[in-house]
Amino acid sequence: MTATEPERAPASSTNRGMSRRELLKTAGLASAGAGLARGANGSSGVFDYRLLLGWINDNSSRPLAGKRWPITDVDEQTVLEYSAFLKTAHECGYNGITLWGLYASHAWAVQLKDSLEPRRRHLIDRILNTADKLGIKVLYGLGVYSWGFEEIIRHDPTTARNEGRMAWGSFQPDNGVAMCYHSESARQWMRDIVDLCVKEVGTQGFGFQSGDLGRCYCTQCRRLSDTEYHSRVIDETAEYIKRQHPKQILGLSAWGVDLGGGPDSLQPLARHLDFLTDVTDQSARQGRDHRRALTAALPCALGSLGGAVIVPPQRWPRDRWFLPHAEMTATSIRSLSEDGGRAFEFFMGPLGNPQYNLMTRFVGLLLNNPTQSCERTLTQVVDRLWAPTNGGAEADLVRWLLAVERAYMTRVGDISSGEFDFEPLKGETAGEPIYLTRLPPRALAGYGSDLERLSQQLPSLISQCRRPRELQLIGRCLENVLRDVRQVRERVHGSH
Ligand SMILES: [Zn+2]
Numbered sequence: 463m464t465a466t467e468p469e470r471a472p473a474s475s476t477n478r479g480m481s482r483r484e485l486l487k488t489a490g491l492a493s494a495g496a497g498l499a500r501g502a503n504g505s506s507g508v509f510d511y512r513l514l515l516g517w518i519n520d521n522s523s524r525p526l527a528g529k530r531w532p533i534t535d536v537d538e539q540t541v542l543e544y545s546a547f548l549k550t551a552h553e554c555g556y557n558g559i560t561l562w563g564l565y566a567s568h569a570w571a572v573q574l575k576d577s578l579e580p581r582r583r584h585l586i587d588r589i590l591n592t593a594d595k596l597g598i599k600v601l602y603g604l605g606v607y608s609w610g611f612e613e614i615i616r617h618d619p620t621t622a623r624n625e626g627r628m629a630w631g632s633f634q635p636d637n638g639v640a641m642c643y644h645s646e647s648a649r650q651w652m653r654d655i656v657d658l659c660v661k662e663v664g665t666q667g668f669g670f671q672s673g674d675l676g677r678c679y680c681t682q683c684r685r686l687s688d689t690e691y692h693s694r695v696i697d698e699t700a701e702y703i704k705r706q707h708p709k710q711i712l713g714l715s716a717w718g719v720d721l722g723g724g725p726d727s728l729q730p731l732a733r734h735l736d737f738l739t740d741v742t743d744q745s746a747r748q749g750r751d752h753r754r755a756l757t758a759a760l761p762c763a764l765g766s767l768g769g770a771v772i773v774p775p776q777r778w779p780r781d782r783w784f785l786p787h788a789e790m791t792a793t794s795i796r797s798l799s800e801d802g803g804r805a806f807e808f809f810m811g812p813l814g815n816p817q818y819n820l821m822t823r824f825v826g827l828l829l830n831n832p833t834q835s836c837e838r839t840l841t842q843v844v845d846r847l848w849a850p851t852n853g854g855a856e857a858d859l860v861r862w863l864l865a866v867e868r869a870y871m872t873r874v875g876d877i878s879s880g881e882f883d884f885e886p887l888k889g890e891t892a893g894e895p896i897y898l899t900r901l902p903p904r905a906l907a908g909y910g911s912d913l914e915r916l917s918q919q920l921p922s923l924i925s926q927c928r929r930p931r932e933l934q935l936i937g938r939c940l941e942n943v944l945r946d947v948r949q950v951r952e953r954v955h956g957s958h
Pocket of ligand 1: 623641642643644678679680681682683684
């Protein structure tokens with residue numbers, strides 16, 4: 463049996479007919495150069511925006527600790543790891559990556575250029591060059607009016623009003639993090655940062671977020687609904703970029719932004735965007751018809767993170783977890799595709815962890831062929847990674863992976879709408895396995911006994927593969943998961 467070469471969309475397409483909507487959009491924005499590589503055939507369902515997403519170190523092969531999350535250190539090893547990571551991304555058909563923390567995480571320096579420290583810049587430039595050579599666009603993960611402004615607000619108090627902020631539906635009286643939409647100086651800071659990213663960093667687009675840390679709730683801003691507020695700060699920034707830098711690709715991860723108002727209310731938010739990522743699948747929850755109406759009416763592509771956003775544990779040894787989620791993610795991608803969605807961002811993690819190696823490849827292949835079944839796509843990945851020597855072993859491996867997934871997913875309840883963490887992101891050291899403590903005692907016991915049984919099946923599967931090393935690593939991961947299960951049962955649930 464030969465390894466299956468992933469089917470990949472061509473890097474660019476010039477022969478595709480344009481839909482009326484795209485034509486209108488292009489005419490309206492004069493942005494024909496914008497957008498990512500498209501599939502060769504507009505009707506094949508290939509996603510236009512096939513993106514990876516994460517903080518710069520989320521895919522690190524080393525556990526990182528000793529600082530508050532997110533840790534954004536980069537060094538020579540980071541550059542080497544990105545070479546391998548981006549090569550895999552290319553091979554699996556991704557065409558972009560949204561990176562957070564290239565420069566500045568919580569705070570831009572007041573002298574903006576000081577944020578681009580020369581030694582770091584040398585390293586980041588090399589990562590961006592690698593991506594460029596592979597045809598993978600790098601989008602700069604950018605906080606819009608919030609995330610990154612702690613220093614600027616301290617230095618220039620005209621940017622913010624200290625009248626509290628509204629974050630995730632609740633009022634927070636403190637506000638050192640969100641600038642005010644009604645501040646002229648805030649607008650100028652935002653524009654200066656964007657110009658810096660385009661001209662100095664060489665970014666090819668932006669992944670915006672405006673809602674995660676909350677938004678200004680001063681007497682003027684609170685007259686605006688959340689949707690109106692976010693629409694204004696996003697559109698103010700997006701319109702500026704499309705005017706000044708028309709080739710930049712613009713997307714919004716709508717963390718903390720209510721999309722419930724329907725297509726009309728979202729026009730001002732989306733009109734200068736290329737894609738809008740519904741991070742918690744709010745629109746799907748309102749019904750498939752609702753989401754279909756939304757994708758038809760939006761001036762940009764609608765996207766998703768797959769519902770459940772599986773965040774890699776930044777501070778754990780890389781062999782401490784293994785939780786494949788192919789079936790869950792395939793269901794999400796297929797339904798999004800059927801509803802007309804054309805953007806997807808996969809939250810990246812370390813390829814040195816077999817779950818992420820498997821899922822990164824799986825998602826990339828599906829985004830290029832969303833009508834292909836979960837099993838067929840998994841088979842492609844299994845062949846490529848482990849080279850089973852016979853059809854029986856190939857099918858057994860696929861069934862085995864699905865059984866490992868179901869052992870957890872059928873017991874955890876609904877995780878399809880938001881962030882899923884293995885460990886808490888708080889603190890500076892490796893945290894507790896909260897993905898296990900969230901299971902009720904009986905469910906955890908059942909998960910443990912299923913994993914024991916599945917682990918015992920692994921040696922026979924390994925013996926039928928030409929490339930067994932990663933399967934052996936999966937065995938080690940499962941041993942470590944089982945150790946965590948036992949410890950949680952003893953410590954938290956008092957079982958022996
Ligand atoms: Zn305000």
